[in-house]
Amino acid sequence: MWDYSDKVKDHFFHPRNVGEIPNADAVGDVGNIACGDALRLTLKLDNGRIVDAKFKTFGCGSAIAAASALTEMVKGKTMEEVEKITNQDIADYLDGLPEEKMHCSVMGQEALEAAIANYRGFKKAPAEEGAIICKCFGVTDKVIERVIRENSLSTIDQVTHYTKAGGGCKSCHPDIQRIIDEVRGAEAVVVSKPKPAKKMSNIKKMQLVQETIEKEIRPVLMLDGGDVELEDIDGDTVYVSFRGSCAECPSSKVTIKQTVESKLREFVAEGLVVEEVAS
Amino acid sequence: MKRVVYVDNNATTRVADEVVEEMVPYFKELYGNPSSMHTFGGQLYKRMERARGKVADIIGATPPEIIFTSCGTESDNAAIRGVLESYPKKRHIVTTRVEHPAVFNLCKYLARKGYELTEISVDNQGLLDLDELRAAIRDDTAIVSIMHANNETGVIFPVEEAGQIIKEKGAVFHCDAVQAVGKLPLDMSRSTIDLLSLSGHKLHAPKGVGALYIRRGVKFQPLIVGGHHEHSKRAGTENVPYIMGLGKACELANEYMKEEQGRVKCLRDKLEENILANISNSRLNGHKTLRLPNTTNISFEYIEGEAILLLLDEVGICASSGSACTSGALEPSHVLRAMGVPFTAAHGSVRFSLSRYNTEEEIDYIAKNIPPIIKRLKDISPYVKEIEELEQKAVSTANRG
Numbered sequence: 001m002w003d004y005s006d007k008v009k010d011h012f013f014h015p016r017n018v019g020e021i022p023n024a025d026a027v028g029d030v031g032n033i034a035c036g037d038a039l040r041l042t043l044k045l046d047n048g049r050i051v052d053a054k055f056k057t058f059g060c061g062s063a064i065a066a067a068s069a070l071t072e073m074v075k076g077k078t079m080e081e082v083e084k085i086t087n088q089d090i091a092d093y094l095d096g097l098p099e100e101k102m103h104c105s106v107m108g109q110e111a112l113e114a115a116i117a118n119y120r121g122f123k124k125a126p127a128e129e130g131a132i133i134c135k136c137f138g139v140t141d142k143v144i145e146r147v148i149r150e151n152s153l154s155t156i157d158q159v160t161h162y163t164k165a166g167g168g169c170k171s172c173h174p175d176i177q178r179i180i181d182e183v184r185g186a187e188a189v190v191v192s193k194p195k196p197a198k199k200m201s202n203i204k205k206m207q208l209v210q211e212t213i214e215k216e217i218r219p220v221l222m223l224d225g226g227d228v229e230l231e232d233i234d235g236d237t238v239y240v241s242f243r244g245s246c247a248e249c250p251s252s253k254v255t256i257k258q259t260v261e262s263k264l265r266e267f268v269a270e271g272l273v274v275e276e277v278a279s
Numbered sequence: 280m281k282r283v284v285y286v287d288n289n290a291t292t293r294v295a296d297e298v299v300e301e302m303v304p305y306f307k308e309l310y311g312n313p314s315s316m317h318t319f320g321g322q323l324y325k326r327m328e329r330a331r332g333k334v335a336d337i338i339g340a341t342p343p344e345i346i347f348t349s350c351g352t353e354s355d356n357a358a359i360r361g362v363l364e365s366y367p368k369k370r371h372i373v374t375t376r377v378e379h380p381a382v383f384n385l386c387k388y389l390a391r392k393g394y395e396l397t398e399i400s401v402d403n404q405g406l407l408d409l410d411e412l413r414a415a416i417r418d419d420t421a422i423v424s425i426m427h428a429n430n431e432t433g434v435i436f437p438v439e440e441a442g443q444i445i446k447e448k449g450a451v452f453h454c455d456a457v458q459a460v461g462k463l464p465l466d467m468s469r470s471t472i473d474l475l476s477l478s479g480h481k482l483h484a485p486k487g488v489g490a491l492y493i494r495r496g497v498k499f500q501p502l503i504v505g506g507h508h509e510h511s512k513r514a515g516t517e518n519v520p521y522i523m524g525l526g527k528a529c530e531l532a533n534e535y536m537k538e539e540q541g542r543v544k545c546l547r548d549k550l551e552e553n554i555l556a557n558i559s560n561s562r563l564n565g566h567k568t569l570r571l572p573n574t575t576n577i578s579f580e581y582i583e584g585e586a587i588l589l590l591l592d593e594v595g596i597c598a599s600s601g602s603a604c605t606s607g608a609l610e611p612s613h614v615l616r617a618m619g620v621p622f623t624a625a626h627g628s629v630r631f632s633l634s635r636y637n638t639e640e641e642i643d644y645i646a647k648n649i650p651p652i653i654k655r656l657k658d659i660s661p662y663v664k665e666i667e668e669l670e671q672k673a674v675s676t677a678n679r680g
Contacts, residue, residue, distance in 0.1 A: 012586070012589060013590075013593070015659060018658065018659050020661075029661075033581070033622055033623050033626070033662060034622040036583065036602070036610075036611065036622075036626050037583070038661060038662075039661070040661040056659060056660060056661035057659055057660070057661065058581060058582065058583060058626075058660045058661055058662055059583050059586070060583050060584075060585035060586055060602070061585055061586050061589045063583075064586060064659060167610070168610060225391070
C-alpha cells in the first residue's frame with residue numbers, strides 16, 4: 001500500500017478543476033492509455049494570465065492528485081511564470097510523492113510544457129523533440145536529462161521512477177546510465193574545480209578505488225543482478241572481475257567496463273585504466 | 280471501527296476461529312519438540328502426523344507423501360529445484376505464461392542460470408494451449424510446472440489432460456494448486472500430478488505454513504538441508520502450532536467444499552452479473568465457467584485500477600487490481616497481458632475473491648457502491664467522452680446501413 005500524504009489523498013478524493021475548457025487558449029495532451037496514464041490540460045488566458053485551468057486524467061491516485069495540484073498552481077500566473085514550474089514543485093505542493101510515483105509529477109510538468117508550446121504555436125514541446133531512449137514508454141533523452149538534472153538523480157531505478165524510462169524491457173538501461181554519467185559528470189565539473197593531479201599514495205588509491213566500487217558502482221550493477229569485484233591494482237591499472245548477470249553478458253561487459261572506468265576516473269584519479277580478469 | 284468488506288481472499292484469508300483454537304495449546308503447554316525422545320516432546324509427533332493425515336485427505340494423498348513447508352512459495356521452490364537437482368542432465372523446464380510469481384520468477388531465474396525455459400501461452404479466455412504443451416516437451420525436459428487455478432482470474436486449467444501429455448513424454452509434473460486446494464475436489468490417488476504445492480493462508484490457516492505433496496517414487500532432493508525432519512525432505516524443526524492449524528483448516532475446507540461450490544459461487548455470480556449488467560465498458564477477464572467458484576476479475580475500461588481500489592477502500596471494500604500502479608511495476612499484470620487483454624482494460628482490472636465468510640448483504644453493499652465510484656473516475660477520464668462519441672457514431676452508421 002502506498003504511503004500517500006494527506007494532501008495527495010485530499011486532491012485525489014476531492015480533485016479540483018476537473019473537466020475541459022471549451023475553446024481553450026492552450027491544450028497540453030501527454031501520455032497514452034497503453035502506458036497507464038494520460039493527462040489533458042486546458043488553459044484559458046486573459047491579458048497574458050491564466051484565468052482558468054482544467055484537467056482530465058486517466059491514471060492512478062497520485063496521477064489524479066498531481067494533475068489537480070497543477071491546475072491550482074498555475075491559476076493567476078503568466079506563461080513565463082508557469083514555465084519555471086518543475087516536477088519537484090508539483091511534488092512539493094502535494095507534500096511529496098512516493099518515489100515510485102514521481103513520474104506522475106513529471107507527467108504534470110510535461111502536460112504544462114505541451115500546453116505552453118501549444119499556446120505559442122509550436123507543434124511540439126521541446127522535450128518531445130529529442131531522441132527516443134526508452135521504446136517501451138516512448139521517453140526521450142531530453143526528458144531523461146532534465147529529470148536527472150532537476151531532481152539530482154543518480155541511479156537507473158530513480159530515472160525509471162521519475163519517467164518510466166527503463167521500466168519495460170530494460171534494454172535501454174546502458175543508455176540511461178550513459179545519460180546519468182553525462183549529466184552528473186558535467187555537474188561535477190561545474191560545481192567543483194578539477195582537483196590538481198597530485199601524487200597519491202598507493203594505499204590511499206586502493207582505499208579510494210575500493211570505496212568507489214562499493215558506494216558508486218556495485219549498487220547500480222546489483223539492481224540488474226550483476227556485480228563486480230576488485231581483484232588487484234597495479235600502478236594505474238585496476239583489475240576487476242564481473243559476477244552475476246554481468247559475467248554472462250558479453251555486450252553489457254563493454255558498457256560496464258566503461259562505466260566502472262569513468263566512475264573511477266571521476267572519484268579517484270584521471271589516468272586509471274580498468275581491465276577485466278576472469279573470476 | 281470502519282466497516283470492512285473483505286473480498287480479497289485470493290490474497291489471503293481470515294484464519295478460522297476453529298483453527299486458532301486448535302493452535303493455541305501448542306504455543307502454551309504443548310511446546311515440546313516432536314523429535315525428542317521424552318514423552319513430553321515425542322507425543323507431539325503423533326499429533327503432527329494426524330494433521331499430516333488431514334492435509335493428505337483433502338488432496339487424496341497418503342500421509343508419507345506430504346511434507347510441511349513455510350509457505351506456497353517454498354513448496355514451489357522445493358518442487359522445481361528438488362526435481363531439477365535429481366535430473367542433472369535434463370536442462371529444460373516447461374511452464375506457462377500465467378503462473379504465480381513464485382513459479383514464474385523462479386523459472387526466469389533458473390533460465391538466467393543456464394536452464395532452457397519454454398512458456399506455454401494461453402488464449403484470450405486464459406485457457407491453456409495443449410497442443411503447444413505437447414510440442415514443447417522434449418527428451419531433456421526435466422519438469423513441467425502448470426498451475427491448477429489462476430490466482431488473478433480464477434481460470435482452471437485441465438491439469439489431468441495436461442498431465443496425460445506430460446506422462447506420455449516422460450517428464451515430471453509439478454502443479455501449483457495454492458488457489459485450488461479447498462475450492463476444488465482433488466484426488467492424487469487417481470492423478471497424473473507428481474508434485475503439488477498448497478498454502479495455509481489461502482484456506483483459512485495462518486500465513487507461514489504450506490505443504491508439498493511428493494508422489495511416492497518421484498525423485499527429489501531437499502531444498503533445505505539439515506536434520507532428518509520430514510523424512511529428510513525438508514530439514515528444520517517442525518512449526519508444530521501452524522502445522523496443527525493447517526491440519527484443522529484442511530479438515531474444515533473438506534467440510535465446506537460443497538458450500539464453496541454452492542453458496543459462495545452464487546454470491547460471486549450475483550456480484551459479477553450485477554456489475555457487468557449495470558456498468559458500461561465493463562468486461563469479464565477469464566473463461567466464464569472454467570473458473571474457481573469464488574473469483575471474478577472485471578475490467579473497467581478507460582479508468583485505472585489503483586484509483587478504483589482507493590475509492591473502494593474509502594467505503595471499506597478490500598479488493599485488488601492487475602493495474603501497473605498498485606505494485607510499483609510499470610506494466611499491468613502479466614496474466615492479463617498473456618491473455619491479450621487490451622491495455623485499455625488491463626489497467627482498469629479489479630479482482631474480487633470471496634470466501635465462505637462473505638454474506639449476501641456484503642455483496643449487495645459492493646454492488647451498490649461500485650457504480651458511483653466508476654462514474655466518478657469516468658468523469659475525470661479524458662477517454663470516456665471520445666469513446667462514447669465513437670460508439671454513438673458506430674451505432675448510427677449501423678442503423679443507417
